[in-house]
Amino acid sequence: xxxTESDLRQRAARIRLACFDVDGTLTDGRLVYxxxxxxxxxxxxxxxxxxxxxxxxxVAVALITARRNAAVxxxxxxxxxxxxxxxxxxxxxxxxxxxxxxxITPDEAAxxxxxxxxxxxxxxxxxxxxxxxxxxxxxxxxxxxxRSRGGEGAARELCDLILDAKGLRAAVLEQFxxx
Numbered sequence: 001x002x003x004t005e006s007d008l009r010q011r012a013a014r015i016r017l018a019c020f021d022v023d024g025t026l027t028d029g030r031l032v033y034x035x036x037x038x039x040x041x042x043x044x045x046x047x048x049x050x051x052x053x054x055x056x057x058x059v060a061v062a063l064i065t066a067r068r069n070a071a072v073x074x075x076x077x078x079x080x081x082x083x084x085x086x087x088x089x090x091x092x093x094x095x096x097x098x099x100x101x102x103x104i105t106p107d108e109a110a111x112x113x114x115x116x117x118x119x120x121x122x123x124x125x126x127x128x129x130x131x132x133x134x135x136x137x138x139x140x141x142x143x144x145x146x147r148s149r150g151g152e153g154a155a156r157e158l159c160d161l162i163l164d165a166k167g168l169r170a171a172v173l174e175q176f177x178x179x
Contacts, residue, residue: 003143011127011143012165017102017109018054019095019121020155022065022072024114025131028151041071044151050159051079057168062098064091066117092120112158113138114150129158 003011023029027041034040051061062083063076069086076084085094091113099106110127111118114134119141122128128142131154139145144161148154163172 008127008144008161009165012110012162013167014108015059015110015127015162015166016104017060017062017099018051018158018162019062019064019091019098019109019111019125020051021091021111021113021115021118022063022069023067024133024150025112025118026063026075026151026155028149029114029133039067039069039071041069041075042151043075044153044156046153047151047155047159048075048079050156051081053163053172054159055080057163057166057172059162059166060102062095064088064094064111064121066091090120091118092124095121095124110158110162112155131155 020026026043026047032040054061061081063072063081064085065072066088072086083098088094095109095111096106099109106124107126109125110129111121111125112129113122114131119138122141130138130142130145131150132146133149146154146157148157163169
């Protein structure tokens with residue numbers, strides 16, 4: 001999908017809920033197992049800061065992932081996220097349910113995902129986003145693709161776009177000491 005910068009910013013300004021896949025979006029997509037068979041994940045600190053900034057500035061954040069993993073729950077707790085859905089088969093259905101419970105429309109939601117299991121959610125939202133290393137089959141179904149790869153700051157790019165489009169950049173910078 002080709003979109004002008006102005007159209008992208010208009011879509012981003014309407015966002016009240018930002019949903020994120022985990023594997024390949026908040027992580028680099030690799031599955032790492034220890035000697036006991038436990039799965040571990042690495043999350044980027046820039047992405048976490050972006051998720052917190054959205055929440056602090058009135059945009060709800062949700063993690064919606066097909067896999068079940070204790071690391072996802074731990075990261076969500078660390079960030080203070082309330083909306084965490086693991087073991088999800090139909091991400092689009094979960095997203096619509098969440099929109100209903102938050103009394104917002106899917107047009108006011110964004111979803112970032114990297115592969116086919118995200119397609120049902122990407123097709124529902126007002127702002128569909130993929131990281132730079134997303135599978136090519138979903139790229140024709142997103143409004144925007146980040147410069148960064150999943151697990152390397154891609155989620156932060158979306159968070160910053162939303163905050164900036166809402167006119168909140170100066171307030172966020174001021175919160176951290178910029179005049």
